[in-house]
Amino acid sequence: VMLDNESLPPRSPSKSSISTMEPTSDNEAESPMTVQQNDSQNNPEPMMSDGISEPLPYHVLSILQALPGHHGCLQQQEAQTLKDLRSAVLAWEGKEKYIDCLAMTDEHEENLLLRFLRARGFDKDKALKMLQHDVDWRSQIGLASMCKQPAEEILGCDPAKIDRYIPLKHIGYDKQGRPVIANHLGGKSVIAEMLDTCTSLEQLIRYHVWMQESFCRLLTQQSQKLGVKVEQIVVIMDTKGFYLGLFNRRSQEFLQRIAEVDSNHYPERLGLLVVANASPLISMAWRGIGKLLDERTRQKIHFTSSPQAAGKVLLEHIEADMLPKEYGGSAPCLDLQ
Template sequence: MAVTATETKTAPVQTKTGEKTPAAAAEATSSTYTPPPGRLGNLTPVQEAALAKVAAELRAEGAFVESRHDDANLLRFLRARKFDVPKTKEMLIAARNGGRSLAPRTFEFTELEEVDKYYPQYYHKMDKSGRPVYIERIGNLNMKALYACTSQERLIQRLVVEYESFLTMRLTACAAATGHPVETSLTILDLGGVSLSNFIRVKDYVFATTSIGQNMYPECMGAFYIINAPWAFTAIWAAIRPWLDEVTAAKVQIVGGPRAYRPLLLAQIEEDSLPKDFGGTCECAGGCSLSDVGPWNPEGGKAASPTASALTEKTAEAIEHPAGGQVLSA
C-alpha cells in the first residue's frame, strides 16, 4: 500500500549529555520536510488558481467561514474533487449543512469507559511521520451490551466531535511536536475475533461513519491497516469496498495475524508508541484505549479527551460551522 503522508527521517538532535532536545529535533525535521503534491508549498499553477477561485466564490456568496475555510482545509476538499471548483463547493456546502445536524454545540460522552469495554475507539500517540495513530477494535463487539449503555446516535455524535478535535487539536499538537505540517493519521482496525454475524449487526453504523468520513472529512487518511483479518473477511470487504472511493480503498492494507502485521506497524510506529497488544511495548496506566496520550495530551488521562468532557469553544464553533477535513473512522 502506498502511504500518502511523507515520512521524514533525520538524525536525532542531542544535548551534550546525549538527551534529545524536542525543539531542536522538530527544527531539524522541519528543515528537511517536503510537502506532498497538492498541499500548501507544493501546488501547481492550476491548483493555486483553483484554491483562489473556490475561496473567492465562497466569499462572494457569503458562504465563507473564517474558522473553517483556511487554505489547508479548502485543499482537502479540492483534492477530494480533483480540483474541480464547482464540485468542491458543492461538497463543502453539503459538509457544512450535514455537520450542523449531527452533533450538538456541546457534547459530553459520559459513557466512554463503558463503551470502551465493547467497542474501543481511540487515538494513541504518533507514528514516525508525526501522524496521530487511531485504533478501533471490533472483535469483541457486543451490540446488545453496547446499545444498553449508549446509542448509534450518540456514537455518531462522538465521531463528529472526534473528527473536529482531530482538526483543531490533535493535528496542531502533532505539527508542533514534529516541526512540520501534519494533515493525516494512521488507522489500525483490529478484526481479531470478529465474525460475519458481528459485522452484519454493525454494518449500518459502519456505513454511516464511512459516509461522514468521506463526505465531510475527506483527505485525512494517510494509511489504513486492517489486522487480524479472518478468513470470512473476504465477504466483509466485498460489502465494504463499494462504499469507499477509489483513493480511500487504495490506502487500505489487509493483513493477517501478528507475524504479518507486527513488522508493518513497527516500520511506521516506534515500539514504545505502539500498544503492547499490537506488538509494541506501550502499557498505559489504566489501558492504552482510555489514555488519549499524545502531543495533544502529554500526560494522558481522560480529562483532556474531547469525548470525556464538554467541547472546547473552538471545537464547538467548528461543529457549528463544519466544513473541515479528516480518516475513514476518526
C-alpha cells in the same frame, strides 16, 4: 475513528486563519493569494490567506510533500482552482458561517480548501458544494456547542460502557508526528446490544462527531508543537474474533452512518490504516470493496492476517518503543480485546 477521552486536548478558542477581504476581480489589485512562480521547481508557490503566514510544511518523511494537489507541490491549474474556489466561497451568502468554521477548527484556510478539492478530484464546483454542505451541517447540528459538552451528555451514558463494545486507545505518534489510534472490532463489538443497553444510534453518531472534532484539535496541537503540518492519523484496527453474526442490519447502519460522516465532513484525514488479524472472510470482503475506492485510498489500507504481519507494516512508520508488543514493538500490550 474515535479517541479515548484521556488523550484529547481541551477545546480552546482561537483566531481564524482567514481574512474577510472580498475577492478582487481580474482588473483590480492583485490578491495576496495570487500564485507566484517558483523558478527552482517551475511550479507555482501555494496561495496564502490574506495577511496570514504560509501554511506549515509537511514533515520531511511525509510523501504528501511530493504529491500533486498538496501544499508546496501544486500544479499551475491546481493553484488556479484553489484560488477560484476561495473566491467562490467568499462570494457565497453563507460566508460568515464558513469563517466561523475556520475559527473553530483553527485550520489554515489553504489546508482546508485543498482537502475538499482533493476529495472531489479538484473539481471546483463539486468541492464548493461539498464545503457548503459541510458548513451548513456544522451549523445545523450546533457543533460549536456540542464540542463544549462532556461525553456523558452526548452519549447519555458513561463512555466506559461504549469502550466495552468498541475499545480503542490513542497510543502515541508515528515518525511523522501523526496520532496513532488503536481499536478493536471483533468479538466484543456487538453493536445491537450496545444500542439496546447503553445509548441510541443518533447519540452514538453525535459522539463520533464529538470525538472527530477532538481529534482535529489534536492534529492542530501536534502541528503547533512540531512546526510541521500534521493533518492525518494512523489507525490500527484489530479484528481478532470477528464473526459474520456481528454484521447485522443495525451494525451495518451504524458503520454506514459514521462512514458517511467521515467522508462528507472529514475528508483526507486518514493517513494509514492497518487491519490486523484479518480473517479470510474480511479479506474477501475487502477485495470487493477495494475495487470501489480510488487508488490513492487503497494504498493507505493494509490487510494483514496476523499481528506479526501487521507489525512489519507498522514498524516502517512507528518507532518500536511506541508500538505495542503484540505488533512487534516494545511498548506495553494494549489488551483491547
